[in-house]
Amino acid sequence: MKTRLPEHGPLETPRFWRTLEERIESPEAQSAAQDEFLPGAVPSFDDVHGLPVQQGFSRRDFLGLVSATAALAATVGCDRKGQGTVVPYTKRPVEVVPGVANFYASAWQEGRRVYPVLVKTREGRPIHITGNDEHPGTKGKTSPRTMADVLRLYDPDRLRAPKLDGRIQNWAEVESRLHAALVAAKGAGQSVLLVTGAVTSPSRKALLADLKAALPTLEHLALEPAAGDAAEEASRACFGQAVQIQPRLDRAEVILSLGADFLNGDDPEALGAWGAKRRLKHAKDVINRLWVLEGPMTLTGTNADVRIPVAPSRLGALAFTLAKELAAKGVPLPAGTDLSSISAGVPAELREASKLWADLLQDLHHAGRKAVVLCGAQMPAEAHQAAHLLNAMLGSEALTVRPAEPLATVKDLEAAAKGMAGGRYGTVVFWDVNPAFTFPGTTTWKDAVAKVPFRAWIGQVEDETAAQCQALLPENHWLESWGDFWTEGADVLQQPTVGTLYDTRQGEDILLGAIKALSGHGLGNYHAFLLDRWQRSLPAGTAFEQALHDGLVKVAAKATPPPFKGASVAPAARKAAASRADGLELVLFPGFATFDGRHGNNSWLQETPDPITKMTWDNPLSLSVQDAKALGIQEGDFVSLSLDGTTLKLPAVIQPGQAKGVLSLALGYGRGTGGVAKGVGLNAYPLMGLDPASANVRQGVRLAKAGGRKELSRTQSHHRMEGRDLVRSLTMDEFEHNPKGHRHMPELVSLYEEQKFPDHKWGMVIDLAACTGCSACVVACQSENNVPVVGPEQVAKGREMHWIRIDRYYEGELENPKVVHQPMLCQHCDSAPCENVCPVNATNHSPDGLNQMAYNRCVGTRYCANNCPYKVRRFNFLEYTAYKTEPETLVNNPEVTVRPRGVMEKCSFCVQRIQDVKIRAKGEGRSILDGEVTTACMAGCPADAIVFGDLKDPKSKVAQLVAASRAYRVLEEVGAKPAITYLADLKNPPLNAASNRGGHHAH
């Protein structure tokens, strides 16, 4: 093969970089660029077998060993051990057809957010989760943590039977103790405390009302540590009640984020609308503009058109100033609003960016009802109140505000702890919550709980709270449960997709039992309770069975938004005006993998790299480049973080783009229980404040080097591509005038014959403008393709096994770089460099364009991985899966081979799904329809950034996108002819923005 270089000289490549070492071109980075694999990733010959390294091993010794062992190995190879048995069903369940998947519609909640889903089961085992395509909001999409939650069903640490005083007991015994405690409390007029998660279910709410009627001394707290107490406080102040806010980005032309991370994968509805607005075919198409003011670098910040690093404590002041300026431009303030404490003009921290400030004001003013201001849940309460004010002023149509059930703040929890310590409660029941871990004052909480005479816990895996309770009542996983939820536009049903695996019950059934014991009359089980309620409320002509089949019943949006109280603004504005960003401030946010800690035991999530830091299995402290320089801190250095008498010693990572003076730390790590979670990272909850208005943003933090370093299990610098032209990003102006971005495709000359594809030629298009880097595709692929988890030590050696990764590139200045995310997976090259070098033809090309692997044939030479220009092949250096037993193995997809040690693997374009559709189409005597084959990553992508299909069909969506003007192939000059086409990223900065790349697409 010969590549003719372009005549105009070297390609004009934008300066993209991924790590600080690359940016400053340190000697380590230069030498690492020469080494294809990380030190330790590829062991020397004998290290593979656990023997000491042999220096100068002679040929004679080698041949001696080989000849002596060959015959013996052949004999041992005849061992009949390890044979399994395959037996047919003696009595096959009616629902199960071997080899055919069943799909059930169901739903679950995480915090206040509800995820309608479709669950795939094989031979009775739920194995894969996607969004429910019938839901009008989420439209078949869901979140990474939802997809990963199927693994929690098979968590070996699940409690399998009830426990009383630390010993396994039967249900009757444990329930009788609980009922006796409740009846005694009722008789004595003593309070009973019930702590649960958010109430988003109408039937659960009705059940709690019934329980309250049967037990008038009941006090209920709904606890969601990741929901943000400040948001709750601001809602109560501005609307007089708790509200839930849902962005409607399909209606937004200008979006202002005040530290809001709405593109992080949690909100599939927002991501879907974002993707739809960003997948532009032509430069004349309408695009939105995202402004981000934030302290820590968030995923939303990385997707901003303009991002301004600002200390979170100052967000409220900036947003109120915007309101005052808009009012000066004639936008009316709500009645009773007093902004006299706010000074007009450019805020001090934005003096150097006064043009941007003016552009932002102009954008908001012009967009009016099509502008929306979103505030991050963890930001201070006054920033939330300012956002509510701005939305009220603009009359924004791009969000819905609807009443919600109230959540307990840290203040409520503190009051409960005082009540427990003072002997107020006779019984306390914790249902699916873990305040012993999430309450900031751990010791205070534990001492208080110990004073309650009877303590019961309902949950799945014994946790820090369970350790303090006498009665442990094991709960069903949601895939084994009944339920229902409110959502915008539909009432959603939850139904079991498998019978209970263990001797567990639904939490609701436990409460129904308590109601019966307290009131003397039973309401049946929760299924009957739910059925009764639904049959009374279903619209005429709709059967419950149909609702279960669909997973929902569509309803008209009926909730009227509560009116905004203008008078609530004045105190918040005064507080915001007085705010100062002095010294260091710490932002505590829910971990990408762990959320509030409930997913800590999920190894899929622990090993999915954090979208920003690319860290796995840890929660290091992120700090700005400026602060790291001032304090002399290097990446991986241990630092000591002190606040209010609590000190944590943890590793540091230097985060480009983080605002000066801002530190950020993920919550949900440092769990004390769970086979996977225990000991991973440090618990940051003790650093949270007891003032709900600023619980997650803390000032007065002290930071110092603590001595020593930690090897970070970080994938950021793995599989480096040596600064080639891999990722492309255009402004709207460039897209209109020069969509190829001044790049010239070299003319490729090949001696190889063109491959022929008689029927299909599978290909993929990935739109970098729509991709937010949320990593939903990574989790979807892991679940679909039995991708193994390798653990932090192996990740540190660069041996992670993900078939798809998200490469995150920075461009520009360290203090505020532009960011582009690029999903990278096997490119299924037509002239694949990996195929040519395989000595046993284990990797070869299929007639429909797939670069396929024959695992049984692979002998593990790893030549293919060395020769792959994209570094997407993964080698099983150790036995990662064979020693797993039930229940862990039950999550495996039976259509995908589990790979043993010594075998190479990589993306297969979900060949099992292609074959499934092929067989179905052949059986029905028709051809495959466009869009009928979906890869797991495509189905999992909430922004629809990935499109898969037949390139031979000129009418297919994928074939049309390949011809788009933003299209390019990565490393096309190598001549490998990849089957994946990327569409260049788009940014829409205002005219003459700081980057000085103007566009005229302002709104």
Next chain:
Amino acid sequence: MAAQDRRPFTDRLAALVAGPFLLGQRALALQWGESPGSPPEPPPEPPARLSLTPPEHAIKRRG
């Protein structure tokens, strides 16, 4: 030169003998049971098989 690079005789002998010895032990055990001197293997634990039951009253979307 090559002779200087070679490891001590005992190391080479150990490497030469260890592999064939261990494999030979396994090979003999296949035919005549456990060879004398080898530690007795603990009896394998019976696999804890979970019985999977279909969900009651659920309605599947397709399958």
